[in-house]
Amino acid sequence: EKTFTLDVGAVILAPGFEAFDPSRLDTYGYGHIRDVLTSLEYERLLASNGPYQGHLVRPSDEREPGRIAWIQCVGSRNIHQCGNAYCSSVCCMYAIKQALVTAEHCSGHELEQAIFYMDIRTHGKDFERYLMQAQQQGVRFLRARPHSIEPGPDNKGAVIQYVNDTGHLVSETFDLVVLSIGLEAPKDAHSLAAALGIELTAHRFALTSGFHPVSTTRSGIYATGAFHGPKAIPHAVTEASTAAAEAARVLRTARGTLTRAKTYPEERDVGVETPRIGVFVCSCGINIANTVDVKAVAAYAKTLPHVVHVENNLFTCSADTQIFIAQKIKELGLNRIVVAACTPRTHETLFQDTLREAALNPFLLEMANIRNQNAWVHQQDSQKATEKAKDQVRMAVAKAALNAPLNRLRVHVIQNALVVGGGVAGMNAALYLANQGFAVVLVEKAEALGGHARHLLENDPGEPVQPMLDGLIAQVENHPKITVLKSAQLKTVEGSVGSFRSLVDVGGTEREIFYGAAVLALGGRQAEPNEYLYGQDSRVMTHLQWDALMVQNPESVRAAHSAVFIQWVGSREPQRPYCSRICCTHTVKSALRMKALNPNMDIYVLYRDMRTYGMREELYQRARASGVVFVQYTLETKPRVGIANGALQVEVLDPILGRTLRLPADYVVLAAAVEPNAARDVIDLFKCGVNADGFLNEAHPKLRPVDLTVDGLFVAGLCHYPKPIDETIAQARAAASRAAVMLSKEEMQLAPSSPTSPINAMAVLCVWMSVLTTP
Incomplete structure (x- = not known):
C-alpha cells in the first residue's frame, strides 16, 4: 500500500x-x-x-x-x-x-x-x-x-x-x-463523503442541485455517473462531459500548463516493401461469434494473398489485444493490418492509434464490419453469414494490399462558437463557452430569451425556475463574449468542422458570422391535443395552461372539489410512439401542490404506466400517501370526457373493480406530448440527421451522446429528446464541453490525402475495372 x-x-x-x-x-x-x-x-x-x-x-x-x-x-x-x-x-x-x-x-x-x-x-x-x-x-x-x-x-x-x-x-x-x-450507492459512500467533505442524500448518493446537476456541496468537487443517482449509460456518459465542463471552468486559467502531447515513433517506410498483412478476427463476445463461425473465417483468411499472420480474438478492441497487435507488427514485420470486427465509426481510431504506436502509418489499416453489416442482420442463417464474412475479409485484404501511407492536412480553427436557440439549453451552452474564453453568437428566433422554461414553475427537486431563468438571461445578455441576436433567423451554412460561415437575418439585416463549432438547442413544444374536449371547454387544459392558472388564479384551484389528470395524451400512440419523459413527474408535482392548497380535494390520475424514474419515485409515493387516486387504463380502454348537467365528467374502466368509474371534475388536466420544434430549415442547413420522431440524432447514443452526425455540431435540450431541466442543463454543458475541446485547438487535421494520389486513384480504378469485367 x-x-x-x-x-x-x-x-x-x-x-x-x-x-x-x-x-x-x-x-x-x-x-x-x-x-x-x-x-x-x-x-x-x-x-x-x-x-x-x-x-x-x-x-x-x-x-x-x-x-x-x-x-x-x-x-x-x-x-x-x-x-x-x-x-x-x-x-x-x-x-x-x-x-x-x-x-x-x-x-x-x-x-x-x-x-x-x-x-x-x-x-x-x-x-x-x-x-x-x-x-x-x-x-x-x-x-x-x-x-x-x-x-x-x-x-x-x-x-x-x-x-x-x-x-x-x-x-x-x-x-x-x-x-x-x-x-x-457504493458501500464506502459515507467514508468517501467524509474524506472529501461533501453531503449525501438519504440514499447515500451525492447531493447536488437541480440547476447545477453535477456540483456537490463542496466547491470544486463534482459527482457523475451512478454516484449522482441511478441512470442509463447515455445519461452517464453525458454527465461525464458535464463534470469535465465544470472542472474545466474552474481550471480555465491553468489550461494547458501541465499537458503533455502523446509522442509516436517515426513511421516505417513501407513503400518499397511487399505487403505483409496481419488479419485479426474478433468474436466480440456473442455479438459476432453467436452467428458467424469466426474460427472458419480466420482459417480462410490464412489462404489469402499477402496474409502472413491471422488471429481470432475474443475482444479485438481490448487493451490487451492492442498491445498484442503492436507486438505482432514488430515481430513479424507486418505492414498492413485488417481487423474484422465491428463498425469503423466507433473503433477505427483505436486501431489506427495502435498502428501509429507500432511505427506504421494509421491508414494502412482496413476494417471489415462483420458485426453491424453481417452478424446483427443475418442471425437466422449462420452458414451464409459465415460465407459473407469470408467475402468481407477477402475484400478488405485485397484493398489493404493496395493501401498506401496517407498524410493529414492541417487547417486553422476559427475559435468562435455559434449557439442556435436561446432556451435554458442554449443559454447554458453559450455561457459555458464564453466563460472558457471563446466568442459566442447566440441566435434566437423569438423576441426574448428563455424558451419553454418561461412557462415552468419549479424543477423536479422543487426549486423555483423563474429566479434561475432571470439570472441566467442577465448573465448571457451582459457577458462581453456573447453576442445575442434575437428575432433572428439562420439563412445559410457553409464550410465544415473548424471553419463554418453563416448569414443570419436579424430584423431584415443580414449579418455574416464565422465559427469553428456550433451547438444546436432548437427546443421543443407542447403538442396540441385533439381529444378529451380540449379546445371545446375551458376547464380542460394542458399542463402548461394549468401551471399558468396556478400562478394567475390560485384561489379558483383552492375552491375546486375535484380534478382529473389524464396521462399519455398524444404520447405512446401511433403518431408519436415515444414517451415524453417529463409528464408523469409534472403531474404528481401538480397533484401535490393542489393537495397543499386544498387537502380535501379529490384528485385522480389516469395513467398507463407511471414513469417517475430515479429519485422522482419519491414524489409518486408522496402523492399516493396524500390521497391522490391513481387509476390505470390501457390504449384500448382510454378515458372519456363528457359534460353532465353542465359539469365535467370523466369515465374510465377501473381494472381492479372491473367497473366503469364516473369521476366529477372541476378541471381536467391533460399531459400533452412533447414534440421537437418545427426547425426543418435549420436542420436542412446543417444537414444533420433526425430520428423517426423528428428529434436530432446523436452520432452514437453511448459513445458520443451529445455529438451530432456532422462533425463540429453538438446537440442539447428538447430538440434531442424530452427531458427535465436538470438533464437539459447537464446536456447543454456537456455539449459545450465537447465543442470547447475542438475550439481550444488552433489547428485541426482534415481527412487524409496522399502525395501520390493520382497513382493511387489509377490503381483503385484498375481494381474496380477488373472486378466489373471478371465473370
Missing part, C-alpha cells in the same frame, strides 16, 4: 454503484433455488466467455430453458424490506434487452418469456420502440409483483405465485427466474 499526494484544482467523483444483493430478501429464493439468478448472473450466462460459452442452459441440470421469467424492481421501489424507495431507472430496459437477446440464443426451440412489472419505464430515446419490439416477438408483460418463489419439481426451475389483473391467484412454473436487481 502506498500513499500519493496530488495537487489538483478540481475533483470528479465517479465511483459507480453497487448491485443490490437479493439474498437480503427472503421472498425470492435467491441463494437456495439454483435456477433463480440475478440479472448480472444471467448476463454472464449469455456471454460467449461465460460459464457455458454462451450456450443458454439452466444451472440445476444444464438443460436449455423453455420458460423464463424476469421479476422487476428487486431492490428498487421498496420501502418495506430494503429501504430503496427510488427507481433504479435501468432495470426495465435491460430486462427487455435480455429477453430479446435470449430469443436470439434460443431460436432453435420453443421459448416462452414473461416480465413481471409494476410500471414499464422505457423513458429514454427510442426505448419505447424496443418495448414494442419485445411485445411483437411474444414477450409477455404481466403487471404483477410476485409474492413468493418456491423451488420447482425435483428442485429444478421455480414456481412463481402472483395475483393477476382480475384478482385471482395464479401459479406458474418457469425453468429460469431472473431477478432484475437495482442499483445502490
Whole structure:
C-alpha cells in the first residue's frame, strides 16, 4: 500500500454503484433455488466467455430453458424490506434487452418469456420502440409483483405465485427466474463523503442541485455517473462531459500548463516493401461469434494473398489485444493490418492509434464490419453469414494490399462558437463557452430569451425556475463574449468542422458570422391535443395552461372539489410512439401542490404506466400517501370526457373493480406530448440527421451522446429528446464541453490525402475495372 499526494484544482467523483444483493430478501429464493439468478448472473450466462460459452442452459441440470421469467424492481421501489424507495431507472430496459437477446440464443426451440412489472419505464430515446419490439416477438408483460418463489419439481426451475389483473391467484412454473436487481450507492459512500467533505442524500448518493446537476456541496468537487443517482449509460456518459465542463471552468486559467502531447515513433517506410498483412478476427463476445463461425473465417483468411499472420480474438478492441497487435507488427514485420470486427465509426481510431504506436502509418489499416453489416442482420442463417464474412475479409485484404501511407492536412480553427436557440439549453451552452474564453453568437428566433422554461414553475427537486431563468438571461445578455441576436433567423451554412460561415437575418439585416463549432438547442413544444374536449371547454387544459392558472388564479384551484389528470395524451400512440419523459413527474408535482392548497380535494390520475424514474419515485409515493387516486387504463380502454348537467365528467374502466368509474371534475388536466420544434430549415442547413420522431440524432447514443452526425455540431435540450431541466442543463454543458475541446485547438487535421494520389486513384480504378469485367 502506498500513499500519493496530488495537487489538483478540481475533483470528479465517479465511483459507480453497487448491485443490490437479493439474498437480503427472503421472498425470492435467491441463494437456495439454483435456477433463480440475478440479472448480472444471467448476463454472464449469455456471454460467449461465460460459464457455458454462451450456450443458454439452466444451472440445476444444464438443460436449455423453455420458460423464463424476469421479476422487476428487486431492490428498487421498496420501502418495506430494503429501504430503496427510488427507481433504479435501468432495470426495465435491460430486462427487455435480455429477453430479446435470449430469443436470439434460443431460436432453435420453443421459448416462452414473461416480465413481471409494476410500471414499464422505457423513458429514454427510442426505448419505447424496443418495448414494442419485445411485445411483437411474444414477450409477455404481466403487471404483477410476485409474492413468493418456491423451488420447482425435483428442485429444478421455480414456481412463481402472483395475483393477476382480475384478482385471482395464479401459479406458474418457469425453468429460469431472473431477478432484475437495482442499483445502490457504493458501500464506502459515507467514508468517501467524509474524506472529501461533501453531503449525501438519504440514499447515500451525492447531493447536488437541480440547476447545477453535477456540483456537490463542496466547491470544486463534482459527482457523475451512478454516484449522482441511478441512470442509463447515455445519461452517464453525458454527465461525464458535464463534470469535465465544470472542472474545466474552474481550471480555465491553468489550461494547458501541465499537458503533455502523446509522442509516436517515426513511421516505417513501407513503400518499397511487399505487403505483409496481419488479419485479426474478433468474436466480440456473442455479438459476432453467436452467428458467424469466426474460427472458419480466420482459417480462410490464412489462404489469402499477402496474409502472413491471422488471429481470432475474443475482444479485438481490448487493451490487451492492442498491445498484442503492436507486438505482432514488430515481430513479424507486418505492414498492413485488417481487423474484422465491428463498425469503423466507433473503433477505427483505436486501431489506427495502435498502428501509429507500432511505427506504421494509421491508414494502412482496413476494417471489415462483420458485426453491424453481417452478424446483427443475418442471425437466422449462420452458414451464409459465415460465407459473407469470408467475402468481407477477402475484400478488405485485397484493398489493404493496395493501401498506401496517407498524410493529414492541417487547417486553422476559427475559435468562435455559434449557439442556435436561446432556451435554458442554449443559454447554458453559450455561457459555458464564453466563460472558457471563446466568442459566442447566440441566435434566437423569438423576441426574448428563455424558451419553454418561461412557462415552468419549479424543477423536479422543487426549486423555483423563474429566479434561475432571470439570472441566467442577465448573465448571457451582459457577458462581453456573447453576442445575442434575437428575432433572428439562420439563412445559410457553409464550410465544415473548424471553419463554418453563416448569414443570419436579424430584423431584415443580414449579418455574416464565422465559427469553428456550433451547438444546436432548437427546443421543443407542447403538442396540441385533439381529444378529451380540449379546445371545446375551458376547464380542460394542458399542463402548461394549468401551471399558468396556478400562478394567475390560485384561489379558483383552492375552491375546486375535484380534478382529473389524464396521462399519455398524444404520447405512446401511433403518431408519436415515444414517451415524453417529463409528464408523469409534472403531474404528481401538480397533484401535490393542489393537495397543499386544498387537502380535501379529490384528485385522480389516469395513467398507463407511471414513469417517475430515479429519485422522482419519491414524489409518486408522496402523492399516493396524500390521497391522490391513481387509476390505470390501457390504449384500448382510454378515458372519456363528457359534460353532465353542465359539469365535467370523466369515465374510465377501473381494472381492479372491473367497473366503469364516473369521476366529477372541476378541471381536467391533460399531459400533452412533447414534440421537437418545427426547425426543418435549420436542420436542412446543417444537414444533420433526425430520428423517426423528428428529434436530432446523436452520432452514437453511448459513445458520443451529445455529438451530432456532422462533425463540429453538438446537440442539447428538447430538440434531442424530452427531458427535465436538470438533464437539459447537464446536456447543454456537456455539449459545450465537447465543442470547447475542438475550439481550444488552433489547428485541426482534415481527412487524409496522399502525395501520390493520382497513382493511387489509377490503381483503385484498375481494381474496380477488373472486378466489373471478371465473370
